[in-house]
Amino acid sequence: MIIIDERYCKGCSICIHFCPGKALEVSKEVNSRGFYAPKVVDQAECTSCKQCELYCPDFAIFIVEDAESADG
Amino acid sequence: MQTDRATGYLSTLAGKVQFALGDEAIAYGALFAGCTFFGGYPITPASEVAETMARELPNVDGYYVQFEDEIGSIAAVIGASRAGAKSMTATSGPGFSLMQENIGYAIMTETPCVVVDVQRSGPSTGQATKPAQADVLQARWGTHGDHEMIAFAPNSVQECLDVMIECFNLSERYRHPVVLLADGEIGHLREKLVFPDPADLDLFPRGGFDAADEAGLVEPMRAYGEGNAVHITGSTHKENGMRDVVSQDVHERLITRCCAKIDKNRDNIIRVEERFMDDAETVVVSFGADSRPALGAVVRARNEGVKVGYFRPISIWPFCGERLTQIGKRVRKILVPEMNLGQLAREIERFVSVPVVRVSKIGGVAHSVEEVYQAIIENSRS
Amino acid sequence: MEHHLLKYLREEILPTTHCPGCGCGQVLNAFVNAIDTLRIDPRGIISVTGIGCSSWIPSPYFKGDTLHTTHGRAIAFATGVKVIRPDSNVVVIAGDGDLAGIGGNHLIHAARRNVGLTVYLVNNYIYGMTGGQVSPTTPFGVVTSTTPYTNAEYPLKIAELVAAAGANYVARWTTYHIRKLIASMEEALQTKGFAFIEIVSQCPVAYGRRVGLRDGVAFMEYFKENSVSVRKSKTMSEEELEGKIVVGRLARRERVEFTESLRKIIEEQRTGTGA
Numbered sequence: 060m061i062i063i064d065e066r067y068c069k070g071c072s073i074c075i076h077f078c079p080g081k082a083l084e085v086s087k088e089v090n091s092r093g094f095y096a097p098k099v100v101d102q103a104e105c106t107s108c109k110q111c112e113l114y115c116p117d118f119a120i121f122i123v124e125d126a127e128s129a130d131g
Numbered sequence: 132m133q134t135d136r137a138t139g140y141l142s143t144l145a146g147k148v149q150f151a152l153g154d155e156a157i158a159y160g161a162l163f164a165g166c167t168f169f170g171g172y173p174i175t176p177a178s179e180v181a182e183t184m185a186r187e188l189p190n191v192d193g194y195y196v197q198f199e200d201e202i203g204s205i206a207a208v209i210g211a212s213r214a215g216a217k218s219m220t221a222t223s224g225p226g227f228s229l230m231q232e233n234i235g236y237a238i239m240t241e242t243p244c245v246v247v248d249v250q251r252s253g254p255s256t257g258q259a260t261k262p263a264q265a266d267v268l269q270a271r272w273g274t275h276g277d278h279e280m281i282a283f284a285p286n287s288v289q290e291c292l293d294v295m296i297e298c299f300n301l302s303e304r305y306r307h308p309v310v311l312l313a314d315g316e317i318g319h320l321r322e323k324l325v326f327p328d329p330a331d332l333d334l335f336p337r338g339g340f341d342a343a344d345e346a347g348l349v350e351p352m353r354a355y356g357e358g359n360a361v362h363i364t365g366s367t368h369k370e371n372g373m374r375d376v377v378s379q380d381v382h383e384r385l386i387t388r389c390c391a392k393i394d395k396n397r398d399n400i401i402r403v404e405e406r407f408m409d410d411a412e413t414v415v416v417s418f419g420a421d422s423r424p425a426l427g428a429v430v431r432a433r434n435e436g437v438k439v440g441y442f443r444p445i446s447i448w449p450f451c452g453e454r455l456t457q458i459g460k461r462v463r464k465i466l467v468p469e470m471n472l473g474q475l476a477r478e479i480e481r482f483v484s485v486p487v488v489r490v491s492k493i494g495g496v497a498h499s500v501e502e503v504y505q506a507i508i509e510n511s512r513s
Numbered sequence: 514m515e516h517h518l519l520k521y522l523r524e525e526i527l528p529t530t531h532c533p534g535c536g537c538g539q540v541l542n543a544f545v546n547a548i549d550t551l552r553i554d555p556r557g558i559i560s561v562t563g564i565g566c567s568s569w570i571p572s573p574y575f576k577g578d579t580l581h582t583t584h585g586r587a588i589a590f591a592t593g594v595k596v597i598r599p600d601s602n603v604v605v606i607a608g609d610g611d612l613a614g615i616g617g618n619h620l621i622h623a624a625r626r627n628v629g630l631t632v633y634l635v636n637n638y639i640y641g642m643t644g645g646q647v648s649p650t651t652p653f654g655v656v657t658s659t660t661p662y663t664n665a666e667y668p669l670k671i672a673e674l675v676a677a678a679g680a681n682y683v684a685r686w687t688t689y690h691i692r693k694l695i696a697s698m699e700e701a702l703q704t705k706g707f708a709f710i711e712i713v714s715q716c717p718v719a720y721g722r723r724v725g726l727r728d729g730v731a732f733m734e735y736f737k738e739n740s741v742s743v744r745k746s747k748t749m750s751e752e753e754l755e756g757k758i759v760v761g762r763l764a765r766r767e768r769v770e771f772t773e774s775l776r777k778i779i780e781e782q783r784t785g786t787g788a
């Protein structure tokens with residue numbers, strides 16, 4: 060599952076660019092810090108490749124395995 | 132700090148008498164003080180300090196590294212100090228100039244280290260092999276920004292060793308760089324040197340802050356490599372070490388404390404030597420190499436009945452201005468023989484209202500006794 | 514739920530001060546990934562940095578010992594640290610201006626000494642922190658704030674220089690090659706002796722806008738298009754290599770590490786087996 064930590068996101072869109080599926084897109088609205096954060100379009104598109112997590116300059120997006128996330 | 136092997140090695144030297152160079156005495160002073168890291172770059176007339184350290188440090192489980200320049204040397208010295216070793220470097224004017232930025236870093240990060248400047252004639256390469264005493268103000272104001280400084284100037288080979296130990300102790304105690312302002316004359320002078328017994332030495336240990344700082348302005352230093360996640364920066368920082376370069380009050384608090392820890396402890400740092408002062412009408416103030424002919428001249432004039440005193444700052448910074456103010460109230464004139472164009476004299480003038488006579492000599496030669504004697508006689512006639 | 518790597522960071526001071534899309538954050542991300550994979554205790558890492566945006570990668574964010582020093586001098590400070598703390602991982606991270614410009618001489622001589630430091634040079638082709646002045650790695654012909662009529666100087670091949678100076682490990686990667694970069698950072702951390710990676714990175718703000726690469730994404734694409742492997746580069750002429758970024762490992766040696774040699778000297782003095 061994709062998790063976005065809005066506290067740290069600076070809206071650079073690198074994660075969206077590197078997602079090989081179509082799991083992410085740019086939000087239409089700015090977040091509390093004034094950036095266009097990514098938004099999850101479809102969790103099912105995520106293959107847990109972690110490209111977004113590895114490329115993010117700000118520790119603002121990451122993947123958790125589903126078993127963990129169920130009650131997380 | 133010192134390993135048993137180091138103490139054992141130094142104990143074998145205890146009481147031994149050598150005919151040694153000032154530079155060698157400086158190195159041995161550092162070893163007895165517990166120095167285990169030397170980073171340096173060769174330069175006349177300080178190279179013998181490096182050579183002695185290179186030879187002796189392995190005997191006290193210490194490390195000598197010759198760097199690519201003096202900037203690297205002082206940087207590594209500060210790094211080694213942060214990692215837990217009492218550390219030093221030795222240079223002369225040109226190298227001392229290169230070190231100034233990082234001396235400021237040591238002040239700002241409150242990192243102990245000792246910098247030896249065996250002064251030679253400048254500016255620039257000047258008379259590279261000739262002694263001078265013209266870095267008095269570079270030692271005080273060489274780095275930018277508001278700061279205090281501690282600097283000592285020995286005038287004998289034995290004092291090179293003794294004062295070096297004191298430099299390390301003060302540096303550790305106040306977490307501040309300390310400059311040993313030697314000169315080429317003393318550095319290359321060969322004279323009797325008696326090694327101390329390490330058991331008799333009172334060394335200030337790392338982190339030994341219990342009764343150390345009377346004014347409560349110095350905190351114990353947390354070493355690197357011990358799992359404390361210590362953050363150190365030369366930028367303005369808060370009490371927790373984290374950078375804050377925008378708040379006026381944070382900067383003011385940090386800098387005033389760093390200055391106060393030296394200024395408020397002046398009485399614990401300043402050392403002077405006074406002779407023939409009781410009835411003196413004229414007083415000769417001199418330091419380092421030039422204080423030797425100065426004392427000779429004072430003694431000669433005294434033998435002829437001239438009421439002249441001798442005053443020698445052993446610590447140059449912080450300056451002994453208050454004591455000179457007291458003296459200035461009793462005497463008619465102050466003569467200042469020094470191997471520069473009046474750097475100490477200029478400082479003295481800030482504290483006294485009697486005339487301060489510059490007895491300057493530059494060009495790589497110390498005053499002769501005769502020259503200072505003539506100055507005393509000329510200035511003692513009313 | 515939190516990112517599993519936040520445990521390596523001083524969370525209370527995040528987000529970092531770096532601009533959106535800056536490669537510095539990616540280097541920090543790659544660095545903690547490498548440490549996490551190797552299971553290195555962050556408290557055993559001493560990060561030493563100079564001055565510049567890139568120096569802000571581990572300092573103050575990485576939760577180990579951090580020593581933020583003066584511009585260009587990080588490697589010299591780090592050498593002092595390593596001599597006294599040979600068992601710590603001493604890591605230097607700083608920019609091209611810092612390590613290759615003002616501090617270039619320390620870099621060359623630390624590589625020659627083969628002192629056991631891990632050095633990550635973040636090459637963003639520019640002086641970022643001071644607002645976009647020409648650096649020793651800025652390409653020929655580029656307009657910067659201090660080369661308003663184009664840069665008349667040629668850029669330094671800093672990784673090749675360090676390899677020639679004698680380092681035990683040298684590589685070059687870009688922030689685009691993130692997985693290879695992480696693996697290379699691991700190799701560097703495990704190297705005894707001087708280990709060096711030139712990390713070609715992006716400064717969209719002070720450099721990118723001058724060369725038409727407006728954001729992090731544009732740089733990622735640019736790095737992808739213009740990188741060639743070390744192996745392939747060997748079949749290419751100098752003209753063909755013009756403007757290309759040669760990525761991969763450039764050197765690997767097994768020379769004895771410097772502080773180890775120093776300790777050996779002490780040991781020989783102690784046992785009377787020395788010269």
Ligand SMILES: Cc1ncc(C[n+]2csc(CCOP(=O)(O)OP(=O)(O)O)c2C)c(N)n1
Nearest residue numbers: 564565566567584608609610611640641642
């Ligand atoms: C002795 C000194 N000279 C100049 C500066 C100003 N200065 C700060 S950062 C910097 C350049 C930074 O460029 P680089 O090292 O490439 O790092 P970047 O910001 O691009 O990551 C300069 C020149 C300084 N701090 N100290």
Ligand code: SF4
Nearest residue numbers: 068069071072074115
């Ligand atoms: S890469 Fe990170 S900072 Fe950039 S938009 Fe995605 S989540 Fe935000």
Ligand code: SF4
Nearest residue numbers: 531532535566641716
């Ligand atoms: S100026 Fe450039 S290098 Fe500095 S933080 Fe911004 S994008 Fe990064």
